[in-house]
Amino acid sequence: MMKNGLFTSESVTEGHPDKVCDQIADAILDDIIADDPSARVAVEVCATTGMVMVFGEVTTSHYSDIPAIVRGVIKDVGYNDSSLGFDYKTCAVLSSIDEQSPDIALGVNDATDTAGEDEFERIGAGDQGMMFGYASDETVELMPLPIILAHALTKKLTEVRKSGELEWLRPDGKAQVTVEYIDGVPERVDTVVVSCQHSEDVDSDTIEREIIKKVIETSIPDEYLDDNTKIYINPTGRFVIGGPAGDSGVTGRKIIVDTYGGFCPHGGGALSGKDPTKVDRSGAYMARYICKNLVASGICRKAELQVAYAIGMAHPVSVYVNTYGTGVVGDDVIAKIVREVFDLRPAAIIRNLCLQRPIYRATSNYGHFGRADFSWEQTDKTDEILSALSKYKF
Numbered sequence: 001m002m003k004n005g006l007f008t009s010e011s012v013t014e015g016h017p018d019k020v021c022d023q024i025a026d027a028i029l030d031d032i033i034a035d036d037p038s039a040r041v042a043v044e045v046c047a048t049t050g051m052v053m054v055f056g057e058v059t060t061s062h063y064s065d066i067p068a069i070v071r072g073v074i075k076d077v078g079y080n081d082s083s084l085g086f087d088y089k090t091c092a093v094l095s096s097i098d099e100q101s102p103d104i105a106l107g108v109n110d111a112t113d114t115a116g117e118d119e120f121e122r123i124g125a126g127d128q129g130m131m132f133g134y135a136s137d138e139t140v141e142l143m144p145l146p147i148i149l150a151h152a153l154t155k156k157l158t159e160v161r162k163s164g165e166l167e168w169l170r171p172d173g174k175a176q177v178t179v180e181y182i183d184g185v186p187e188r189v190d191t192v193v194v195s196c197q198h199s200e201d202v203d204s205d206t207i208e209r210e211i212i213k214k215v216i217e218t219s220i221p222d223e224y225l226d227d228n229t230k231i232y233i234n235p236t237g238r239f240v241i242g243g244p245a246g247d248s249g250v251t252g253r254k255i256i257v258d259t260y261g262g263f264c265p266h267g268g269g270a271l272s273g274k275d276p277t278k279v280d281r282s283g284a285y286m287a288r289y290i291c292k293n294l295v296a297s298g299i300c301r302k303a304e305l306q307v308a309y310a311i312g313m314a315h316p317v318s319v320y321v322n323t324y325g326t327g328v329v330g331d332d333v334i335a336k337i338v339r340e341v342f343d344l345r346p347a348a349i350i351r352n353l354c355l356q357r358p359i360y361r362a363t364s365n366y367g368h369f370g371r372a373d374f375s376w377e378q379t380d381k382t383d384e385i386l387s388a389l390s391k392y393k394f
Contacts, residue, residue, distance in 0.1 A: 009261025015171020017249025133287025
């Protein structure tokens with residue numbers, strides 16, 4: 001747990017090349033799952049100058065017009081003119097989609113640890129792996145402050161671009177926020193870095209002045225900014241060539257942006273482009289749901305949770321809890337409470353979090369966590385947690 005020192009997190013805009021790929025992958029998933037909720041989808045995307053490649057494994061009865069979906073996403077993001085070096089009208093779209101491996105399908109559809117007739121026992125994890133969740137009481141979202149502020153900046157960059165308020169902004173961009181912690185509490189913002197793609201006909205003084213006034217000062221609360229806060233806008237002095245024309249993009253390359261800004265470990269698996277039978281995604285959502293409910297219940301002020309699965313097995317092989325010394329009981333007891341209150345079998349996660357819906361493109365920008373409109377952000381298990389806690393003497 002951060003005591004004293006500086007911690008930095010970053011976010012990227014929806015026009016960042018990696019995020020373009022995440023959005024395309026999740027848009028394809030949404031298109032499929034809207035018609036075929038039981039589909040198996042594992043889609044990867046790569047984008048570069050003038051070209052998008054879609055590849056992966058899909059098993060479904062639904063037909064997706066992949067080129068149309070790809071072009072629609074690129075248009076929505078704002079790459080709508082060839083002068084940007086990448087646009088929805090002229091880019092090539094290459095697709096190579098195979099069926100899911102029957103070996104993987106066997107593990108998901110007929111778990112080897114079946115016992116009895118419970119349907120949740122017969123559906124196993126789509127792969128082995130470990131997932132992490134995190135929550136902290138330092139913000140109302142129960143998220144680390146640095147990533148919340150970084151996302152606020154990139155969302156504002158997109159807002160003022162799409163509204164025309166800053167007509168010289170282009171889709172690509174990044175923001176980085178460094179927060180100073182004192183005795184474990186975020187006290188101030190030490191450094192802000194914003195890199196934003198822009199047209200050729202705007203000078204650096206205008207960019208700096210307008211970004212500070214219309215993006216930074218409207219996104220970061222005044223109490224965190226002071227005379228010693230350092231602000232850097234486009235540190236190289238120029239950011240005209242951006243998006244896939246400036247740097248190739250790949251699905252799943254912004255997993256720390258997607259999660260907690262580096263505040264807790266990451267299991268390694270990316271989120272976007274995967275249907276909820278893939279525990280890389282559903283397990284990560286469940287881990288966040290558990291941690292948020294633990295903190296909201298008051299049983300601890302910070303919570304990190306690791307859950308691990310074996311392919312084809314319905315029950316996790318391990319559950320680990322770390323409250324960084326903030327728990328009212330020991331972490332081993334809280335881990336027992338987690339197992340009592342939450343059903344961690346993949347089919348139960350999918351049902352309880354309502355994951356077989358076309359909700360995924362909305363997750364692919366500005367973080368999968370800390371946003372109230374997702375089911376895994378509910379805090380509806382606090383009473384059950386406290387009831388379970390009452391069984392233990394301390």
